[in-house]
Amino acid sequence: MVKIRFKLDGAFVEVEAKPYQTLFNVLKDHLGTQSVHFGCGQGACGACMVLVNGKPRYSCLTLAGYVDGKEVVTLAGLAQDGELTPIQRAFIENNAAQCGYCMPGMILTAKALLDKSSKPSDEEIFDALSGNLCRCTGYVPIVRAIKTLVR
Amino acid sequence: MAQFSVLGKPLVNVQLYGHVTGTTQYIDDISFPGMLWIKAVRSPVPRGVIKKIDTEDAERLPGVVKIITAKDVPNNLHVNMAVVGIGPPDEPVLPDKEVNYKGEVICLVVARDEETALKATQLVNVEIEELPPVLDMEEALKPSSPKIKPWNSNTFTFGSGMDGATPPGGQGRPYFLIKRGNVDEAFKKARHIVEGSYLVPPIEHAPIEPHVCVVKPEADGKLTIYTATQAPYFVRDNVATILNMPPSKIRVVSPAVGGGFGGKVDPEFEMMVAVAAVTVKKPVKWRWTREEEFTVSTTRPAVKIEIQDAISGDGLILGRKARLLHDAGAYSRTSPYGVIKACFNLSGPYHIPNVEYRGYCVFTNRQPSSAMRGYGVFEVSFAVELQMEKNAKTIGMDPFEFRFKNAYRNNQISASGKLIDDAYIIETMKEAAALAGINLPAHLLSMSSQG
Amino acid sequence: MAKIRGRGIAAINYPTGMNLGGDPSQVVIFAQPDGKFVVSVASVELGQGLRTALAQVAAEAIGIDPEQIEVKFGDTEAAPHDTGTFASRTTHRMSNAIFAASQEIKKIILDVASKILETTPSDLEIRESKVYVKGVPDKFVTVQEVVNKAQFVYNTPVVGKGLYVKPKSPVDPDTGEADPHSTMAHGCTIVDVEIDTETGMLTVTDVYTVYEVGRVVNRNFVEGQIIGGLVMGLGAALTETVYPRYPSLEYQTTSFQEYVLPTAGDIPRINYKIIENPTSTNVFGIKGVGEMVVNSIAPAIANAVFNAIGVQITELPITPEKILKALAEKKKNTPR
Numbered sequence: 001m002v003k004i005r006f007k008l009d010g011a012f013v014e015v016e017a018k019p020y021q022t023l024f025n026v027l028k029d030h031l032g033t034q035s036v037h038f039g040c041g042q043g044a045c046g047a048c049m050v051l052v053n054g055k056p057r058y059s060c061l062t063l064a065g066y067v068d069g070k071e072v073v074t075l076a077g078l079a080q081d082g083e084l085t086p087i088q089r090a091f092i093e094n095n096a097a098q099c100g101y102c103m104p105g106m107i108l109t110a111k112a113l114l115d116k117s118s119k120p121s122d123e124e125i126f127d128a129l130s131g132n133l134c135r136c137t138g139y140v141p142i143v144r145a146i147k148t149l150v151r
Numbered sequence: 152m153a154q155f156s157v158l159g160k161p162l163v164n165v166q167l168y169g170h171v172t173g174t175t176q177y178i179d180d181i182s183f184p185g186m187l188w189i190k191a192v193r194s195p196v197p198r199g200v201i202k203k204i205d206t207e208d209a210e211r212l213p214g215v216v217k218i219i220t221a222k223d224v225p226n227n228l229h230v231n232m233a234v235v236g237i238g239p240p241d242e243p244v245l246p247d248k249e250v251n252y253k254g255e256v257i258c259l260v261v262a263r264d265e266e267t268a269l270k271a272t273q274l275v276n277v278e279i280e281e282l283p284p285v286l287d288m289e290e291a292l293k294p295s296s297p298k299i300k301p302w303n304s305n306t307f308t309f310g311s312g313m314d315g316a317t318p319p320g321g322q323g324r325p326y327f328l329i330k331r332g333n334v335d336e337a338f339k340k341a342r343h344i345v346e347g348s349y350l351v352p353p354i355e356h357a358p359i360e361p362h363v364c365v366v367k368p369e370a371d372g373k374l375t376i377y378t379a380t381q382a383p384y385f386v387r388d389n390v391a392t393i394l395n396m397p398p399s400k401i402r403v404v405s406p407a408v409g410g411g412f413g414g415k416v417d418p419e420f421e422m423m424v425a426v427a428a429v430t431v432k433k434p435v436k437w438r439w440t441r442e443e444e445f446t447v448s449t450t451r452p453a454v455k456i457e458i459q460d461a462i463s464g465d466g467l468i469l470g471r472k473a474r475l476l477h478d479a480g481a482y483s484r485t486s487p488y489g490v491i492k493a494c495f496n497l498s499g500p501y502h503i504p505n506v507e508y509r510g511y512c513v514f515t516n517r518q519p520s521s522a523m524r525g526y527g528v529f530e531v532s533f534a535v536e537l538q539m540e541k542n543a544k545t546i547g548m549d550p551f552e553f554r555f556k557n558a559y560r561n562n563q564i565s566a567s568g569k570l571i572d573d574a575y576i577i578e579t580m581k582e583a584a585a586l587a588g589i590n591l592p593a594h595l596l597s598m599s600s601q602g
Numbered sequence: 603m604a605k606i607r608g609r610g611i612a613a614i615n616y617p618t619g620m621n622l623g624g625d626p627s628q629v630v631i632f633a634q635p636d637g638k639f640v641v642s643v644a645s646v647e648l649g650q651g652l653r654t655a656l657a658q659v660a661a662e663a664i665g666i667d668p669e670q671i672e673v674k675f676g677d678t679e680a681a682p683h684d685t686g687t688f689a690s691r692t693t694h695r696m697s698n699a700i701f702a703a704s705q706e707i708k709k710i711i712l713d714v715a716s717k718i719l720e721t722t723p724s725d726l727e728i729r730e731s732k733v734y735v736k737g738v739p740d741k742f743v744t745v746q747e748v749v750n751k752a753q754f755v756y757n758t759p760v761v762g763k764g765l766y767v768k769p770k771s772p773v774d775p776d777t778g779e780a781d782p783h784s785t786m787a788h789g790c791t792i793v794d795v796e797i798d799t800e801t802g803m804l805t806v807t808d809v810y811t812v813y814e815v816g817r818v819v820n821r822n823f824v825e826g827q828i829i830g831g832l833v834m835g836l837g838a839a840l841t842e843t844v845y846p847r848y849p850s851l852e853y854q855t856t857s858f859q860e861y862v863l864p865t866a867g868d869i870p871r872i873n874y875k876i877i878e879n880p881t882s883t884n885v886f887g888i889k890g891v892g893e894m895v896v897n898s899i900a901p902a903i904a905n906a907v908f909n910a911i912g913v914q915i916t917e918l919p920i921t922p923e924k925i926l927k928a929l930a931e932k933k934k935n936t937p938r
Contacts, residue, residue, distance in 0.1 A: 028179070029264075029265070032180075032182065034173060034174060034176065034180045035172075035173025035174070036173075037177065037179065037359070037360070037409070038179055038360075038361065038438060039359045039360070039361070039441070040441035040857070040858055041440060041441060042441055042857045042858060042859065044857065044858035044859055045359055045858060047359050047360075074173060075171075075172065075173030076172060076173040076174060078172075079172055084171065084172070088171040088172065091167070091170075091171045092163060092167045092168065092171055093163075095163075095164060095167070095822040095825070095826060097164075097166075097167055097170040097171065097649075098164075098410075098648075098649030098650065098651070098826055098830065099170075099358070099359070099360065099407070099408065099409045099410045099648060099649025100166060100167075100169065100170030100171075100175045100407065100409070100649065101177065101358070101359040101360045101409030101410060101649075102359050103170045103171060103173065104173060107171060123867075125866070126865075126866050126867030127867070129865060129866035129867070130865045130866065130867060131865075132865070132866070133359060133858060133863050133865065134359065135356075135357055135358050135359055135410050135412070135830075135834065135863070136410055136649045136826070136830050137826060137829065137830050138829035138830040138831075138832055138833030138834075138869065139833065139864075139865070139866040139869055140829045140869060140872065141825075141826070141829070142866065143866055143869075155662055155886075156662060156665075156729065156730070157658050157661040157662045157667075157668055158658055158659065158662040158817070158819055158886055159817075159818050159819065159820070159821075160658065160820065161820055161821045161822045162654055162658060162668060162820060162822075163654070163822075164651050164653075164654050164822065164823070165653055165654050165657075166647065166649075166651070166653055166654070197851060235624070253851065253854075284851075286849045286850065286851065287849045288849065309775070310775035310776075311775070315622075316622055316773040316780070317772075317773050317774075317775035318772065318775070321775035321776070322775065322776070327778070328775070328776065328777070328778055329777065329778030330776065330777050330778065331777065331778075331779075347914075347916060348916060349916045349917070350848075350916065350917040350918070351838075351917075351918050352843040352844075352845055352846075352848040352917075352918060352919075353843060353844050353845055353848065354838050354842050354843055354844070355842070355844050355855075355861060357858075357861065357863060380646065381646055381648065381686055381687045381688050382646075382685070382686030382687065382688065383644050383646065383676055383677070383678050383684075383686075384644055384678060384683050384684060384685070384686065385686055387678050401678075402677070402678055402679045403677075403678045404676060404677050404678075405646045405676035405677075406647075406676055407647055407649075408646055408647065408648045408649070409649070410648060410649055411646070411648045411687070411688070412834070413688055416686060416688045441856075441857060441858065442856045442857065445844055445854070445855050445856050445857070445860075445861055446844075446854060446856055450844055453845070453848055453849070478849075488621060491621060491622075491773075492617075492621040492782070494778065495617075495621065495778070495780070495782040495783075496615075496617070499613075499614065499615065500613055500614065500615040500786070500788060508778070515849070517845070517849075517851065522688060522689075524831070524834065524892070524893045524896045525616070525893040525894065525896045525897045526688075526689070526893070527621070528614075528616055528617070528893075528894075528897060529838075529896060529897050529900075532612070532614045532616075532897040532898065532901055533897075533900050533901045533904070533918065535901075536611075536612040536613065536614070536898075536901035536902070536904075536905065537901055537904055537905065537908075537914060537916060539613075540610070540904075540905045540908055540914070541908075541914060544908070550611055550905070551611065554611075554613050558613075566778070567778055567779055567780045567781070567782055568777070568779040568780070569780070569781050569782065572882070573785045573786055573879070573881055573882075574786075575786075575788045575814045575879045576613055576615060576788050576790070578814070578877070578879070579613070579788040579789065579790045579812050579813075579814045579877065580611075580613050580790045582790070582812040582875055582877055583611070583790035583791065583792055583810055583811065583812040583875075584792070586792075586810040586811075586812060586873050586874075586875055587792040587808075587810035587873075589792070
């Protein structure tokens, strides 16, 4: 067993996990985190995405031990004091979700992209989203939502 | 145009607040104290006879609570479509004699956590005597093919009351039949006869949320089934029959579902989780892997459609013959319903006065197929629209013109004898052409669905 | 390396409701004392927007603000029997059932309001969450006050129930004669494609697509179905199958790495239009939308390929391999 101490959505947590357990497994089945979703466990759909020190990662492909001493932010950790972030508001205004299951990956990928560059090109948006699968929306409203935030 | 005060307004989807904050609750978020996990031992071969299931080593693994086999299922028959009159039921919940598709569940491991359950499945020894599988639909129809159904054929019998459509007592056939007018006469009168053969292979719904189910035995002997389903009452009725429990003792709850697309209509696994829960008397959870979604969960059927059209000198389809083969996979599920629905749509949005359509529901040793978005009609629309294109090309007519001429209009009668009163394909095509900047000739623009 | 362009069309229709009917939908509506109405259905919110759409239907049917409505769904102990959320049936059947339940609710509201306003129910109308005396805009009582007084002063429960079913049609076993569906919706899609003759790669550049949906309940949701369905159809047309060597089981896909779905960068330019042609089989004219939106793009693409290269590829998915084979076959069959 390894002891892992990290910051999760603004609060410190300490867990004990087997060395081969994934971050997803720890977040979901040990800590009951509702804002990561099991989509494939194969690193393709992005429903399990989190930000680790600001960078998007598939939690299903991340060993839990990797986040020791780091900061993990899930979709639920974005809104501060109940105030939705501009990205979240843009997704609502542009009807950018249907079943909602892919949202952790879509929104965190969008946030990481816009944190890195405030004026991403269409190609950069498509590239960033290429690791996020959605079966409901056909992506158009998601891209539309992100583009409203491009200055 | 009617004036509505609320209908038609683009209100914001109230679910979005939960979705963008990660607070929408899905079945995977449901958990209870003492909850156990299920993993399945699955058949490695597409067809065979089960000789032995040895669970001793698996049972000894610390953390394993119970191995569930066929003998633990009170009423070991899926009854999915019996509620709509389709039968006979041909699929066990857990097989004890034979397996009919690669991945078919043989037994379930119930354990304290997912990892232990998975380890235990690898310790279960199953001996299966392999048999040659039937995989090709045309081969399956041949008299020489091995028969994989207990009624000694590879087709479903339509026409005699077991298909959820026709009354009992009729002549049973290996195909569903639609016949109107006189196709032979039409083919004799034709200037052109155009044939085509079209194939759509199995396609997977792949919602981002896989199948997930938690069954909780309640203190008063009832069961609560939390499952990502599109049809809660289907689950309730099926589980009740399989567990020999009155439906009134079963409650099914399905809050937000992460996409269905027809893949969560058949109760595929809730009854297995329910059997486990009732046997171990604890809450039990089963979350399918993405591999299981692709290799075992229902898919769109593979459908092969052969069409022959008899076309007049002025470009009207006088008659159509069609032969449709629908790959049900190993078990019926909703396939008989899908075949019938498909056949009713083989004329497309066109007026064809003489038709003969035969739809076969063919069994093969692959994962069972079932409903997927556009059930029965996705494949038919593909075939019909390619056929229309081929027709137009053969007789040298513009593809839009050919469709306009043959489009159905109100007060015509469909292939199933129904009076058409909601025809609108002509107007829809006009709008699409306008959107694409195509200037249709005046004689087409003057046509309408009113006649 | 040459790029060939082609254009293809597909015209489709699609039935609303479970094939042959016999699929009842039921609803119960009750009002809480603060004026909130609970609409309880056993339908399931899959992402299609049911929770909001059915609230709009109930609001329209009763004459109140959709904010006053809570749609409760997916619990067999909270709602009466509904066949299920599939076959493009829910909005059509449930809105008919909700209308019937709403008529019962309205009768109760008008009865109680007539006592409060000291007039007859036929003199009253419900709109904008108020019960007005017809023709007298300043004589009204709020629906909230009516349902509160109904329960605490007039001892009248404010509950409505509704059931809608298209009766199951018999089928003649020798002719297939039957009444298979409530109504047909329609679609027509035109696509422009570009094919690289060296690699066989096909790109859909533009899609023009029109859907006739009877009546629009909420444009956002119809758009959601059109775009989402188009992309699902795009995947089916170009890359998706679990058995790439069907009917063989070889190479059966086991992951998203093998079973390729479109991603955000694969989407063509989409021009769409929604048109209405109300059906007489629904109180508001609504037809089912959610399924037919997948069905038009694959044949349109196949027809565009036919237009571009003169060979018809009749088997999905239309992979680069199939296009290259078709181009080679065309070359072989073309006389010099």
